[in-house]
Amino acid sequence: MAEDKKNPQNQNQINIELSEDIAEGIYSNLAMIAHSNSEFVVDFIRLMPGVPKARVKSRIIITPEHAKRLLTALKENIEKYEATFGPIKRTEEMPKFPMNFGGTVGEA
Numbered sequence: 001m002a003e004d005k006k007n008p009q010n011q012n013q014i015n016i017e018l019s020e021d022i023a024e025g026i027y028s029n030l031a032m033i034a035h036s037n038s039e040f041v042v043d044f045i046r047l048m049p050g051v052p053k054a055r056v057k058s059r060i061i062i063t064p065e066h067a068k069r070l071l072t073a074l075k076e077n078i079e080k081y082e083a084t085f086g087p088i089k090r091t092e093e094m095p096k097f098p099m100n101f102g103g104t105v106g107e108a
Helices: 002-006 008-012 064-085
Strands: 030-035 040-046 055-062
Touching: 040 064, 055 064
Parallel strands: none
Antiparallel strands: 030 040, 040 055
16 A cells, blocks of 8 residues: 555556457447437447348447547547558448448349
């Protein structure tokens, strides 16, 4: 405890655990955002080619303050990414998926 008083940074550290299944991540190629006066809801969705229904894979609910912090963190990370790899190309249209993933169409 004496070390904590000498080094105030130790008091501000958070031990974050990351389980193996969460560390694998969930792929999402679409996000939808809604908000109320007290929270932002971010749905991460996976669109699959040829499937008319999309499924929400994860829903994250955060406060407006944390939403603004997330916006700032994303902006900073995009700037770092583009400084290293070049500008990210952006299109205004929805992603186009080949109905058969680019291969031959199978029969059942």
